[in-house]
Amino acid sequence: xxxxxxxxxxxxxxxxxxxxxxxxxxxxxxxxxxxxxxxxxxxxxxxxxxxxxxxxxxxxxxxxxxxxxxxxxxxxxxxxxxxxxxxxxxxxxxxxxxxxxxxxxxxxxxxxxxxxxxxxxxxxxxxxxxxxxxxxxxxxxxxxxxxxxxxxxxxxxxxxxxxxxxxxxxxxxxxxxxxxxxxxxxxxxxxxxxxxxxxxxxxxxxxxxxxxxxxxxxxxxxxxxxxxxxxxxxxxxxxxxxxxxxxxxxxxxxxxxxxxxxxxxxxxxxxxxxxxxxxxxxxxxxxxxxxxxxxxxxxxxxxxxxxxxxxxxxxxxxxxxxxxxxxxxxxxxxxxxxxxxxxxxxxxxxxxxxxxxxxxxxxxxxxxxxxxxxxxxxxxxxxxxxxxxxxxxxxxxxxxxxxxxxxxxxxxxxxxxxxxxxxxxxxxxxxxxxxxxxxxxxxxxxxxxxxxxxxxxxxxxxxxxxxxxxxxxxxxxxxxxxxxxxxxxxxxxxxxxxxxxxxx
Amino acid sequence: xxxxxxxxxxxxxxxxxxxxxxxxxxxxxxxxxxxxxxxxxxxxxxxxxxxxxxxxxxxxxxxxxxxxxxxxxxxxxxxxxxxxxxxxxxxxxxxxxxxxxxxxxxxxxxxxxxxxxxxxxxxxxxxxxxxxxxxxxxxxxxxxxxxxxxxxxxxxxxxxxxxxxxxxxxxxxxxxxxxxxxxxxxxxxxxxxxxxxxxxxxxxxxxxxxxxxxxxxxxxxxxxxxxxxxxxxxxxxxxxxxxxxxxxxxxxxxxxxxxxxxxxxxxxxxxxxxxxxxxxxxxxxxxxxxxxxxxxxxxxxxxxxxxxxxxxxxxxxxxxxx
Numbered sequence: 001x002x003x004x005x006x007x008x009x010x011x012x013x014x015x016x017x018x019x020x021x022x023x024x025x026x027x028x029x030x031x032x033x034x035x036x037x038x039x040x041x042x043x044x045x046x047x048x049x050x051x052x053x054x055x056x057x058x059x060x061x062x063x064x065x066x067x068x069x070x071x072x073x074x075x076x077x078x079x080x081x082x083x084x085x086x087x088x089x090x091x092x093x094x095x096x097x098x099x100x101x102x103x104x105x106x107x108x109x110x111x112x113x114x115x116x117x118x119x120x121x122x123x124x125x126x127x128x129x130x131x132x133x134x135x136x137x138x139x140x141x142x143x144x145x146x147x148x149x150x151x152x153x154x155x156x157x158x159x160x161x162x163x164x165x166x167x168x169x170x171x172x173x174x175x176x177x178x179x180x181x182x183x184x185x186x187x188x189x190x191x192x193x194x195x196x197x198x199x200x201x202x203x204x205x206x207x208x209x210x211x212x213x214x215x216x217x218x219x220x221x222x223x224x225x226x227x228x229x230x231x232x233x234x235x236x237x238x239x240x241x242x243x244x245x246x247x248x249x250x251x252x253x254x255x256x257x258x259x260x261x262x263x264x265x266x267x268x269x270x271x272x273x274x275x276x277x278x279x280x281x282x283x284x285x286x287x288x289x290x291x292x293x294x295x296x297x298x299x300x301x302x303x304x305x306x307x308x309x310x311x312x313x314x315x316x317x318x319x320x321x322x323x324x325x326x327x328x329x330x331x332x333x334x335x336x337x338x339x340x341x342x343x344x345x346x347x348x349x350x351x352x353x354x355x356x357x358x359x360x361x362x363x364x365x366x367x368x369x370x371x372x373x374x375x376x377x378x379x380x381x382x383x384x385x386x387x388x389x390x391x392x393x394x395x396x397x398x399x400x401x402x403x404x405x406x407x408x409x410x411x412x413x414x415x416x417x418x419x420x421x422x423x424x425x426x427x428x429x430x431x432x433x434x435x436x437x438x439x440x441x442x443x444x445x446x447x448x449x450x451x452x453x454x455x456x457x458x459x460x461x462x463x464x465x466x467x468x469x470x471x472x473x474x475x476x477x478x479x480x481x482x483x484x485x486x487x488x489x490x491x492x493x494x495x496x497x498x499x500x501x502x503x504x
Numbered sequence: 505x506x507x508x509x510x511x512x513x514x515x516x517x518x519x520x521x522x523x524x525x526x527x528x529x530x531x532x533x534x535x536x537x538x539x540x541x542x543x544x545x546x547x548x549x550x551x552x553x554x555x556x557x558x559x560x561x562x563x564x565x566x567x568x569x570x571x572x573x574x575x576x577x578x579x580x581x582x583x584x585x586x587x588x589x590x591x592x593x594x595x596x597x598x599x600x601x602x603x604x605x606x607x608x609x610x611x612x613x614x615x616x617x618x619x620x621x622x623x624x625x626x627x628x629x630x631x632x633x634x635x636x637x638x639x640x641x642x643x644x645x646x647x648x649x650x651x652x653x654x655x656x657x658x659x660x661x662x663x664x665x666x667x668x669x670x671x672x673x674x675x676x677x678x679x680x681x682x683x684x685x686x687x688x689x690x691x692x693x694x695x696x697x698x699x700x701x702x703x704x705x706x707x708x709x710x711x712x713x714x715x716x717x718x719x720x721x722x723x724x725x726x727x728x729x730x731x732x733x734x735x736x737x738x739x740x741x742x743x744x745x746x747x748x749x750x751x752x753x754x755x756x757x758x759x760x761x762x763x764x765x766x767x768x769x770x771x772x773x774x775x776x777x778x779x780x781x782x783x784x785x786x787x788x789x790x791x792x793x794x795x796x797x798x799x800x801x802x803x804x805x806x807x808x809x810x811x812x813x814x815x816x817x818x819x820x821x822x823x824x825x826x
Contacts, residue, residue: 053710074712089710091703093770094696102700102711103693111692158711 003165004028011058019045024223025216027197034212035201042221047170051083052076082164084172090143097122097139100158125157132180148175168199177294262286265451271314275301277475288446290466291455293495298475299455303422307331307338337413341425347409355393362415382411403434421452523762523779530786537793551675554785556737561759561777563729566722571702571769572630577730579641580615581749584608584734586645589654589744601660609731616727620720645746654744664739686774702769758805
């Protein structure tokens with residue numbers, strides 16, 4: 001198998017918005033091309049053009065030096081190009097096997113699908129990720145019953161089931177835990193050796209350096225650089241992505257070194273819920289407490305319990321007062337805010353304006369009839385504080401890039417001036433530039449005396465931002481890391497369930 | 505949380521669950537007011553009356569699994585009824601009858617294809633489109649036959665009314681054939697495509713499912729099944745009435761909803777709606793035998809839709825409160 005794929009001067013408009021103005025890339029058998037760029041730089045669009053999901057407006061695609069035109073995903077698949085989508089292409093009501101083989105089911109006779117063969121081939125695929133599943137994944141499990149990481153794995157299995165020559169992984173690691181990522185990388189190496197060409201789209205620097213052979217950087221719809229990974233370092237890559245040298249401090253904001261002398265703000269004792277077993281911990285006022293661990297170890301349930309969104313047992317003391325929220329509304333009244341991880345589903349009204357989204361929980365403040373002028377002033381203030389990049393407050397949220405949309409979610413709660421912020425993996429799929437601003441924002445909020453519980457699937461940012469990290473494992477508070485133990489090795493070891501952390 | 509999952513499992517894996525329970529309840533009530541219900545003659549009579557709605561509901565199921573809705577089916581039934589009643593006539597020959605049965609089927613598919621063209625190819629809203637075309641079809645039926653009248657030859661009607669192979673009602677065999685075809689379709693790619701498109705159009709498209717053609721096909725099937733229903737109801741009544749299909753649209757949707765097919769698409773099957781249609785027919789029986797005002801019939805149907813839609817939500821609500 002020897003294959004090469006090139007994109008030359010690709011142009012793609014969505015209405016008046018230019019998603020790609022000059023997209024270029026080259027990839028060939030036996031190599032991993034890391035496709036890098038900030039959110040909204042056109043990575044996903046370029047992947048979709050290569051896969052035939054969107055039709056290009058200009059430029060050329062060359063497969064093995066010959067010009068090809070893809071009018072549909074089918075056309076691309078016929079030529080051996082397969083993609084793992086960032087927004088999953090799975091149908092929740094259907095089973096794992098049905099999803100993987102959709103439109104390519106093996107037929108016995110008269111159009112009848114060979115179910116046994118389908119199940120067998122599905123089991124083979126599932127076994128590729130053996131040992132990294134949290135649930136009993138079977139071919140006939142409905143996809144709607146699976147947690148996000150396993151849906152992502154099914155999506156990967158679906159793409160590889162084509163036995164493609166070119167495989168595109170578009171943010172495929174975003175919802176995987178570290179064990180699953182490691183397994184994926186092992187597989188990627190095997191596929192590479194088998195002669196596949198792989199395009200790896202990711203935000204995570206460490207992954208790019210770990211798996212990439214070559215890189216191509218996109219900025220504002222243009223390819224601005226490419227070359228061998230070993231000839232470049234992280235700083236230079238980031239510089240290419242964001243073009244401004246001033247944003248170099250993207251990952252670390254100086255940590256608050258002074259001892260936190262504040263009183264305890266949140267006290268949790270023996271919290272139990274569906275996926276949680278006996279969790280107890282304290283958080284001081286103005287503290288940024290990280291919650292770490294593999295995905296799906298109960299971190300989300302912990303935040304939701306505190307927010308009153310799911311039933312739980314145990315004691316929660318907020319500012320010295322015993323509380324038991326039965327509904328998020330009660331939690332909001334006491335100054336608790338939750339920033340959900342899935343901003344598309346839980347945090348935003350995409351077709352409504354930025355203004356409406358920002359003011360939505362706070363309309364009460366603006367009386368009857370509504371004092372629109374004041375709401376606009378407040379929203380403008382918040383937008384400025386957050387450095388929101390937008391065409392105007394009246395534009396719909398759907399016009400914003402992922403990072404900016406996430407800022408709107410946070411902004412809408414900041415208008416409520418909450419005392420306790422619960423963050424559920426807020427930087428997932430957010431580009432580095434926005435992440436940097438986001439970290440500054442969090443530090444400032446803590447300095448203002450707000451307390452933050454911060455769950456993240458990104459170990460780097462937990463370590464860079466938090467003074468203390470609690471690691472959950474299997475619904476239990478496994479260990480608390482602080483001071484000298486606050487390093488990557490301990491965090492990863494603790495995430496995997498290890499107990500021998502130096503000095504503890 | 506646990507309750508929600510098990511409810512999901514129940515409705516995705518066993519879509520006919522709700523309709524079976526409802527059917528049993530209604531059967532018991534029916535047996536009380538009409539003790540001879542299980543006699544073969546009564547059964548034959550009942551099934552004959554239920555069959556048009558069963559056929560209509562089966563067509564509606566295809567559309568609804570795919571995430572659409574077809575509220576023009578009543579109009580199509582009326583057209584077929586008026587075509588047969590005006591073109592064949594009470595004194596027509598049996599050959600004439602067969603010829604127009606064939607034409608009816610083509611007319612039904614054409615009406616469905618018109619719906620499908622607007623919805624699948626021009627991408628209009630199904631509910632608005634079929635609401636509009638439904639009026640056109642109903643109007644066309646009135647144009648063909650402004651006043652009730654006309655009819656079909658008695659011989660043809662008798663075939664439907666009195667044929668009982670192996671002593672069982674003819675409708676029974678029709679249902680079995682429909683089920684067999686459905687089970688066959690469900691194990692083909694086409695069956696998977698139906699569920700895939702109903703589940704998530706975008707994802708289905710990205711997985712190389714021919715979404716446009718699948719949607720178009722469901723409306724053609726719905727039109728065809730409406731034509732079969734129109735033929736059956738004409739054989740049953742023996743005469744023509746341009747308003748005969750009017751009330752059948754709501755009934756067909758009710759039957760599908762009782763049968764566990766979600767309005768949102770991607771879930772369901774044909775067995776449920778068949779049971780649902782029978783349930784609706786039995787409810788009608790109960791109402792006429794218990795001498796309740798027929799006004800109640802519509803109320804009961806509407807209530808069933810509301811309850812069927814609300815049930816999962818109510819169950820989740822209790823799950824949450826726990």
